[in-house]
Amino acid sequence: MSQPCPSSSSHRPDLTTPRRLPLSLVAALASGVSAVAQAQDWNLSGFGTLGWAQSDRAEAYQRFIDDRGTWRRDSKLGAQLDWRYNPAWSLTAQAMVRPSERSDTQDTAQLTWLFAAWRPDNDSQIRVGKQRVPLFLNSENLEVGQTYDVARLPVEVYALTPTQDVTGVYASRSWWGDGSETSVEAAYGRTTLWYRAHLRDLGTRFSGLDADIFSLVGNWRTDSHRVRLGWHHVRSDGPQGQGVPDHYPLQPEGYYLVSGPGVPTTSHFTNDVVVLAADLALAPTWRLQLEGARNFQHAMHVAPSSTAGNLTLVKHLGDWHPYASLSRIVSQGSGARLTAALDRTVLPGQDLQSQLINASQRAAADAYPVLYQTSLALGTSLALGPRSKLKFEWLSTQIGSRSSLIDSPAGGEPIRHQRVQVWSVNHNFVF
Numbered sequence: 001m002s003q004p005c006p007s008s009s010s011h012r013p014d015l016t017t018p019r020r021l022p023l024s025l026v027a028a029l030a031s032g033v034s035a036v037a038q039a040q041d042w043n044l045s046g047f048g049t050l051g052w053a054q055s056d057r058a059e060a061y062q063r064f065i066d067d068r069g070t071w072r073r074d075s076k077l078g079a080q081l082d083w084r085y086n087p088a089w090s091l092t093a094q095a096m097v098r099p100s101e102r103s104d105t106q107d108t109a110q111l112t113w114l115f116a117a118w119r120p121d122n123d124s125q126i127r128v129g130k131q132r133v134p135l136f137l138n139s140e141n142l143e144v145g146q147t148y149d150v151a152r153l154p155v156e157v158y159a160l161t162p163t164q165d166v167t168g169v170y171a172s173r174s175w176w177g178d179g180s181e182t183s184v185e186a187a188y189g190r191t192t193l194w195y196r197a198h199l200r201d202l203g204t205r206f207s208g209l210d211a212d213i214f215s216l217v218g219n220w221r222t223d224s225h226r227v228r229l230g231w232h233h234v235r236s237d238g239p240q241g242q243g244v245p246d247h248y249p250l251q252p253e254g255y256y257l258v259s260g261p262g263v264p265t266t267s268h269f270t271n272d273v274v275v276l277a278a279d280l281a282l283a284p285t286w287r288l289q290l291e292g293a294r295n296f297q298h299a300m301h302v303a304p305s306s307t308a309g310n311l312t313l314v315k316h317l318g319d320w321h322p323y324a325s326l327s328r329i330v331s332q333g334s335g336a337r338l339t340a341a342l343d344r345t346v347l348p349g350q351d352l353q354s355q356l357i358n359a360s361q362r363a364a365a366d367a368y369p370v371l372y373q374t375s376l377a378l379g380t381s382l383a384l385g386p387r388s389k390l391k392f393e394w395l396s397t398q399i400g401s402r403s404s405l406i407d408s409p410a411g412g413e414p415i416r417h418q419r420v421q422v423w424s425v426n427h428n429f430v431f
Contacts, residue, residue: 041084047144048077051151051426060407061397061420062155063104063196072099074152074426078143080113090117092131096143101163101194102206112143112165127170134185134217135164137228137277137291145428149321149381151393152424154310155405156329156375157291160273161234166191166213185217193236198407199366200414201359211236224281232273243267247301248338248364269300285316297333303368304335322380329371330400339365340401343414365414372400379424388429395422 051074053065060066064073076098084090094113100106115129132140136158141147168189175182192208199205217230238244243265277291289312297305308329315322331339342365347354379393397420399406408414 040086043082043084044079045082045430046077046079047146047428047430049074049145049426049428051075051424053422053424055420055422057406057420059409059415060104060198061422062405064099065422074145074424076143078112088119090119091115092117102208104196104204115170123174123176125170125172128168130165130167131170131187131189133164133166133187133189133213133215133232134228135161135215135230135232135273136275136293137226137279137289139164144430145391145426146387146389146430149314149323149389149391150312150325150377151379151381151391151395151426154291154312154325154327154375154377156327156371156373157293157308157310159329159369159371159405160293160295160306160308162193162195163191168213180220180222183219185215185219187213187215189213195369197367197369197404199363200408200410200412201362204407205367207239209236209239226279228275228277230273230275232275234271234273235268236270237268238265244269244300245302245364246299248342266300269303270298272296272298287314287316288312289314297335301334302338302364304331304339304370305333306331306371319383320380321383323378325377325379326375327377328374331370331372335368336370339368339370343402366404366408369404371403371405373403373405374398374400387431388427391424391426391428393422393424393426395424396420397422 050071052069052071053073054069055061055065055067058067062073064070076096078094078096078098080092080094082090082092092113092115093111095109096112097107097109100108102108111130113129113131115127115131117125117127119125132142134140136142136153138148138153142153142158142164145152166187166189168187170185170187170189172183172185190210190212193211194206194208197205197207212235214233215230216232217228220227246264246266246269248263273293273295275291275293278289280288280290282288290310292309293307295306295308297303306329308327310325310327312323312325342361345361346358349355375395375397377393377395379391381389381391383389399415399418399420401416402408402414406415406420
């Protein structure tokens with residue numbers, strides 16, 4: 001809802017003004033305040049999702065989904081305040097209530113965005129503050145489910161990074177062609193990346209990595225099509241400045257010695273993420289959305305690189321928008337091979353040393369986001385009006401050799417070569 005600030009009136013006596021101030025000056029000040037207030041433009045909006053998801057397995061999938069069902073996977077509530085001082089200057093603040101990034105049992109209310117924006121002209125913009133990095137096709141509207149048709153965006157792609165909000169600076173420049181817009185976006189900022197790891201013997205652990213992120217993104221769009229190509233460079237430091245394992249020196253038998261010479265560590269490591277995405281109109285009632293991403297892991301031999309992709313086809317039938325979505329992610333590189341090696345070797349002895357080595361190897365293998373899975377989603381959204389959508393989805397995920405998105409049971413092998421089926425009902429709304 002947009003409304004001007006309440007303005008002062010020069011015809012109302014100001015009881016707080018000292019009597020020695022001339023009435024003409026009081027009137028001039030009140031008139032100036034009124035003009036500035038009328039020039040300001042406020043817009044307060046809200047968005048949210050009320051979502052239920054249930055799977056056919058007892059193990060938690062995507063943190064919360066199991067055979068008992070949950071509201072916690074998709075439900076959230078947010079509000080955004082946009083204040084435009086004049087055509088060039090504005091301020092945006094966004095707050096959300098949702099499950100905590102640091103706990104599976106707590107909710108959190110947090111300020112997700114707070115930035116000032118300056119437009120020197122219609123084709124340029126500079127923003128400073130906490131804001132969203134333009135990483136994926138739907139990064140800017142990721143939390144507003146009413147703006148897209150799928151029940152949830154493909155986790156295989158969007159799980160490549162645990163957060164997309166940074167505190168820093170952003171700049172963009174647009175060029176207009178014959179019915180098209182080409183733009184370049186650049187951003188630099190700092191954030192804390194919170195990672196969740198479910199260790200089979202020790203339970204769930206959360207760790208925060210301080211990271212610097214630089215992004216460079218090119219966009220091309222028309223009334224019917226949109227294409228995005230982005231490069232994102234991430235430099236991460238260990239939690240609380242501590243080192244993180246760089247490699248596990250395996251013995252010839254395939255395990256590493258807990259009481260041996262120790263595990264080499266590194267104080268920082270880097271990633272390069274390249275994303276290519278498109279949203280295309282194939283025909284008046286058909287849309288094809290594609291996203292491909294490649295994560296290159298550097299300076300850390302134990303963490304895997306990965307390749308992910310998604311293809312979504314949507315049919316528009318009046319208020320109904322049925323869709324089919326296929327996604328896949330595969331871990332690669334030395335980190336993926338080392339994790340597989342840690343999982344492969346299990347010492348048969350029941351002595352304390354053998355059990356300690358086995359438990360340590362399971363913990364090391366579980367600590368990193370290794371993902372081999374393919375998902376097929378069939379669903380539909382129903383527009384209940386311009387501000388509300390109801391969505392139904394069936395999701396079938398085939399786990400490969402392992403997946404960090406499903407919590408494996410204690411003491412045994414990770415869940416592998418098994419299927420998870422999820423049924424979801426979501427109500428997305430804006431106001």
